[in-house]
Amino acid sequence: MSTLLEVSGVSVTFDGFRAINNLSFQIGNAELRAVIGPNGAGKTTFMDIVTGKTRPDEGRVIWGEKSVSLLRMSEAKIAQAGIGRKFQKPTVFEDQTVQENLLMALKNKRGWLGVLFYRPSADDLDKVADLASEIGLKDELTRKSGELSHGQKQWLEIGMLLAQEPRLLLVDEPAAGMTPQEREHTTDLLVQAAKTRAVVVVEHDMEFVRRLNCKVTVLHEGSVLAEGSLDHVTSNQDVIDVYLGR
Incomplete structure (x- = not known):
């Protein structure tokens, strides 16, 4: 499998604190990966570096x-x-309908004039209907986004990212605050998305990670501590010591 993203030898220090320490990470074209680790392990900083929010002191991101x-x-x-990123707290346009949110997110080439005079084509509406089905909101298209449940807002935001046709999706703690049924649907959604693109899920919830059934990268003090299946990493003594407890 060819590599889509390669992070190698990356380090970054904030006020004397080394948040990322000689980190190397790679992911292929259509791959699902879970990233776990204790608070302060560097999970958010890793995503900040990949999306350009934080510049590392050294290393390469290819x-x-x-x-x-x-x-x-x-x-x-x-x-x-x-490269698309979904933060922990959903950010959708609450006064707009589900359909309007998805239409705004569609990957269309248009300058500011195009945005001002934008009228969705039949093709755009079809795309949005397909996306709404994929994320489980096809019956909610005309609802205002502010009326959706927390889980549904998370799905809408994932849908808005998918509308931009990213090749890599970075998703931060998608399961937080969801009902068991919503979490199950979220798992299906991410597994499905990873069939056609790379998806990195940062998550604390081990049951959720288990259901993703994918390779897991464990970060600790800004570098990779272990990598492999969930069973492999959770039986690693170092991971047990620093993250899972006895």
Whole structure:
């Protein structure tokens, strides 16, 4: 499997604290990966570096078949290159309907004039209907997003990211605050998304990670402590000591 993202030898220090320490990580084109680790392990900083929010002191972050350096690109250019990020708290336009939120997110080439005079085409509406089915909101298209449950808002935000057709999706703690049924649907959604793109899920909930049934990377003090199946990493003595407890 060809590598889509390669992070190698990356370190970053904030006020004398080394948040990321010689971190190396890679993920393939259509791969699902869970990233776990204790608080302060560097999970958020890792995502900040990949999306251009934080610049590392050293190391390389290489993207795509043409091996482009992400470190030379702005946050906006990185997003345009196909890297989408979902933060923990859902950010949707609450006064707009589900359909309007998804339409706004569609990957269409349009300048500011195009945005002002935008009228969705039949093709756009079809795409949005398909996306709504995929995320489990096809019966909610005309509802205002502010009326959705917490879980549904999370799905809508994932749908808005998928509408931009990213090649890599970074998702931060998607299961937090969800009902068991919502979590199950979220698992299915992420597993499905990873069939056609790379998906990295940062999560604390071990049951949720188990259901994802994917390779797991454990971070500790800014570097990779262990990597492999969930059973493999959770039986690693170092992981037990620093993260899982006895």
